[in-house]
Amino acid sequence: MNAKKKRRLAFAAALLAAGAAVAGVVVYGLGQNTMYFRSPSDVAAKMVSEGVAFRLGGLVENGSVRHGAGAEIHFRVTDGKSSVPADFNGVLPALFREGQGVVATGRMDARGTFVANEVLAKHDEKYMPPEVVDALKRSGRWQEGAR
Amino acid sequence: MIGELGQVSLCFALALSLVLAASGLMGARVSNTVARTVATSSAMGLLVFVSLAFGVLTYAFVVSDVAGALVAEHSHTLKPLVYKISGVWGNHEGSMLLWVLVLALYAAMVAGLKRGGERLTSAALGVQGLVAAAFLLFILFTSNPFLRLDPAPFEGAGLTPLLQDPGLAMHPPMLYAGYVGLSAAFSYAAAALMVGEQGWARAARPLMLIAWIALTCGIALGSWWAYYELGWGGFWGWDPVENASLMPWLIATALLHSALATEKSGAFRTWTLLLAIAGFSLSLIGTFLVRSGVLSSVHAFASDPARGFFMMVLIALAIGGALALFAWRAPTLQGGAAFAPVSRESALVLNNVFLVASCACVFVGTLYPLVLDAINGTKITVGPPYYALTFAPIFFALLLLVPFGPVLGWKRADLKAGWRALYPALGLAGVAAVAVLAIVSPRGLAVTGAFAVAAWLIGASLLDIRRRKGARASAFAAALAHAGLGISLLGVAGTTAWRSELLTVMAPGQTAIVGPYTLRFDGVTQEKGPNYVADRAHVALMDGGKVKAMLQPENRFYPAEGQDMSDTAIRTTGLRDLYLALGDDRGGGRYALRAYVSPLAPLIWLGGLVMALGGILSLWGRIRVKEAEPKPAAPAVALAAE
Numbered sequence: 001m002n003a004k005k006k007r008r009l010a011f012a013a014a015l016l017a018a019g020a021a022v023a024g025v026v027v028y029g030l031g032q033n034t035m036y037f038r039s040p041s042d043v044a045a046k047m048v049s050e051g052v053a054f055r056l057g058g059l060v061e062n063g064s065v066r067h068g069a070g071a072e073i074h075f076r077v078t079d080g081k082s083s084v085p086a087d088f089n090g091v092l093p094a095l096f097r098e099g100q101g102v103v104a105t106g107r108m109d110a111r112g113t114f115v116a117n118e119v120l121a122k123h124d125e126k127y128m129p130p131e132v133v134d135a136l137k138r139s140g141r142w143q144e145g146a147r
Numbered sequence: 148m149i150g151e152l153g154q155v156s157l158c159f160a161l162a163l164s165l166v167l168a169a170s171g172l173m174g175a176r177v178s179n180t181v182a183r184t185v186a187t188s189s190a191m192g193l194l195v196f197v198s199l200a201f202g203v204l205t206y207a208f209v210v211s212d213v214a215g216a217l218v219a220e221h222s223h224t225l226k227p228l229v230y231k232i233s234g235v236w237g238n239h240e241g242s243m244l245l246w247v248l249v250l251a252l253y254a255a256m257v258a259g260l261k262r263g264g265e266r267l268t269s270a271a272l273g274v275q276g277l278v279a280a281a282f283l284l285f286i287l288f289t290s291n292p293f294l295r296l297d298p299a300p301f302e303g304a305g306l307t308p309l310l311q312d313p314g315l316a317m318h319p320p321m322l323y324a325g326y327v328g329l330s331a332a333f334s335y336a337a338a339a340l341m342v343g344e345q346g347w348a349r350a351a352r353p354l355m356l357i358a359w360i361a362l363t364c365g366i367a368l369g370s371w372w373a374y375y376e377l378g379w380g381g382f383w384g385w386d387p388v389e390n391a392s393l394m395p396w397l398i399a400t401a402l403l404h405s406a407l408a409t410e411k412s413g414a415f416r417t418w419t420l421l422l423a424i425a426g427f428s429l430s431l432i433g434t435f436l437v438r439s440g441v442l443s444s445v446h447a448f449a450s451d452p453a454r455g456f457f458m459m460v461l462i463a464l465a466i467g468g469a470l471a472l473f474a475w476r477a478p479t480l481q482g483g484a485a486f487a488p489v490s491r492e493s494a495l496v497l498n499n500v501f502l503v504a505s506c507a508c509v510f511v512g513t514l515y516p517l518v519l520d521a522i523n524g525t526k527i528t529v530g531p532p533y534y535a536l537t538f539a540p541i542f543f544a545l546l547l548l549v550p551f552g553p554v555l556g557w558k559r560a561d562l563k564a565g566w567r568a569l570y571p572a573l574g575l576a577g578v579a580a581v582a583v584l585a586i587v588s589p590r591g592l593a594v595t596g597a598f599a600v601a602a603w604l605i606g607a608s609l610l611d612i613r614r615r616k617g618a619r620a621s622a623f624a625a626a627l628a629h630a631g632l633g634i635s636l637l638g639v640a641g642t643t644a645w646r647s648e649l650l651t652v653m654a655p656g657q658t659a660i661v662g663p664y665t666l667r668f669d670g671v672t673q674e675k676g677p678n679y680v681a682d683r684a685h686v687a688l689m690d691g692g693k694v695k696a697m698l699q700p701e702n703r704f705y706p707a708e709g710q711d712m713s714d715t716a717i718r719t720t721g722l723r724d725l726y727l728a729l730g731d732d733r734g735g736g737r738y739a740l741r742a743y744v745s746p747l748a749p750l751i752w753l754g755g756l757v758m759a760l761g762g763i764l765s766l767w768g769r770i771r772v773k774e775a776e777p778k779p780a781a782p783a784v785a786l787a788a789e
Binding site for chain 2 (some may be wrong): 003007011014015018019021022025026028029030032034035037055060061067070071089090091092093105131134144
């Protein structure tokens with residue numbers, strides 16, 4: 001019985017150690033790699049530091065979309081109160097339009113431009129990302145049923 | 148009219164599931180043979196009535212009977228037949244009905260296979276009946292697929308175009324057959340706790356295997372679909388919905404290994420029970436994540452708070468009940484058998500520790516954003532870098548250790564002999580590492596390591612196959628499954644390290660080079676499909692001055708649904724994919740175009756298939772053994788050869 005108890009104790013200790021190691025890695029990983037969602041007003045309020053990855057969401061400002069010579073594209077993201085210039089070099093989802101909701105991941109550069117590395121696909125012309133709805137509500141520009 | 152038939156069938160199914168629960172649990176008592184007979188027949192009856200309800204719904208979708216609210220919302224007369232059928236599960240209500248259908252199917256298999264003692268089978272049926280009753284109530288009260296529309300609309304609203312795809316038509320049934328199938332292991336485990344029977348792991352094994360095979364195929368299908376459909380060339384995005392299917396797979400894999408030890412040597416009795424409960428619990432949590440609308444994704448059809456709440460209560464009851472039963476009864480079970488520190492059991496402990504740890508990483512990464520949002524409304528996402536930092540190293544360590552399991556004997560083993568048996572695989576791993584470092588570029592530490600480990604896995608599997616030459620087919624199951632891991636790893640490493648990408652805006656007649664390929668853009672034409680309109684790009688793959696092949700990626704717009712979708716063009720050699728996706732219109736006939744050359748990409752899904760094949764071989768062995776045995780409860784002599 002004693003040998004068995006010892007074995008169990010060793011097993012439990014090993015499990016505990018493994019669990020602690022995993023917990024450590026997970027906490028560290030979460031600390032390093034979570035991306036916050038920010039609205040243009042948040043950006044204007046200096047809630048985002050330069051070079052830190054985050055998700056920016058809002059509406060594509062009317063009249064702001066300009067194509068470059070190559071695949072690059074410039075536009076502004078607005079929540080009605082503030083707007084942020086954004087650069088993107090890539091393929092846009094087909095439902096990317098002025099006045100429509102958009103969510104992009106990327107970072108702010110030194111000039112205060114949001115450099116997107118991904119503009120999230122939107123597959124439904126009626127769909128509005130819930131974070132964007134939330135951001136518009138906070139800036140007071142959301143009307144129920146106005147999507 | 149037909150809708151009422153479906154409704155009535157569902158009510159009958161609910162009644163039968165209640166009878167099944169009551170009679171099954173009563174039949175767990177020693178003397179109650181009548182209750183056992185009732186339980187067996189009500190399990191069959193449950194399957195009949197749920198199938199009938201499902202059949203009625205399918206019929207309504209096929210003939211586009213738009214008087215039913217569900218059909219009106221999700222079907223369309225112009226849709227091709229196969230997508231009318233897949234439309235049945237392309238929505239919340241129908242997919243929940245499919246969920247219950249799979250549950251009933253597994254209940255019927257438990258009843259039909261009659262593996263394990265009579266009391267065990269009966270109690271397992273009772274638990275299966277309880278789960279079925281709970282989900283049938285959920286369907287009838289919050290997600291009824293047979294609600295009617297008055298007046299009937301002229302035309303249905305159609306199915307999300309993303310789901311109008313052959314890969315995706317098969318993906319949900321496959322995935323459900325997998326993760327709802329884990330209910331059988333869950334029910335057997337709960338039953339074993341109730342009646343105190345030790346042989347449950349052996350009884351449940353065929354159904355565990357079926358569930359694992361289906362889950363493996365389902366995940367592979369989903370990943371393949373994401374690759375060719377979403378237009379960004381990725382095979383895994385660590386999306387919460389993908390994670391919801393990965394977590395049960397990791398636990399089911401751990402369960403298959405741990406149950407084997409329980410069966411062969413009596414080790415880890417209580418741990419295996421806990422894994423069986425955890426596996427299905429994660430399936431339930433996954434169902435909740437995907438179906439309740441807490442996540443916004445292509446999978447979230449519904450965002451009705453009543454549904455989310457109802458489902459949360461159901462799941463809390465199921466998981467809480469099972470864990471309470473475990474806490475109460477597990478101490479009364481006999482402790483596990485002893486084994487030496489170097490033995491196959493120890494290898495399986497490591498297997499389980501790593502699998503559960505990797506699952507824990509995925510669990511936290513998936514749920515943390517939801518919890519944070521619920522607590523203080525902070526919206527965050529946890530992206531691929533988190534998983535690269537946590538999941539990847541743990542899983543990598545697991546892969547390193549995989550080859551040791553099969554070369555170590557049960558109870559007590561010789562590590563040196565095990566090492567010696569693996570020397571050739573080690574040599575192969577070295578060759579692979581040197582080859583990557585010497586020949587290909589770019590060469591990084593990660594890709595070198597990945598190739599070495601893949602060669603190590605595949606080499607060890609080949610050695611295992613050679614060692615077992617002449618044995619029954621099922622003896623090769625583990626070798627195949629482990630080789631499948633290596634093959635998938637090759638695919639993942641190859642595409643991650645050596646993918647070339649081209650993003651460009653092209654005018655008609657222009658050429659571009661990506662990897663070893665030269666592409667000429669020949670412009671875009673407007674095409675009309677059965678229920679969509681498309682911009683179809685014509686891209687010539689050039690070989691010298693000649694056109695070798697035409698690739699035609701499309702952007703489709705589905706007017707009925709008001710949605711758009713990309714249709715990529717992929718040309719594969721089996722070892723390398725050329726992948727084209729059409730981007731947005733940049734005016735003047737110019738279009739954005741995205742091209743990838745992904746070396747070894749097809750191996751990712753081939754590996755999944757090989758793994759599933761390993762599972763099938765093992766299952767085949769089980770069926771054969773059962774035929775040979777006069778009594779299913781006989782001790783595991785026939786398998787001692789493994």
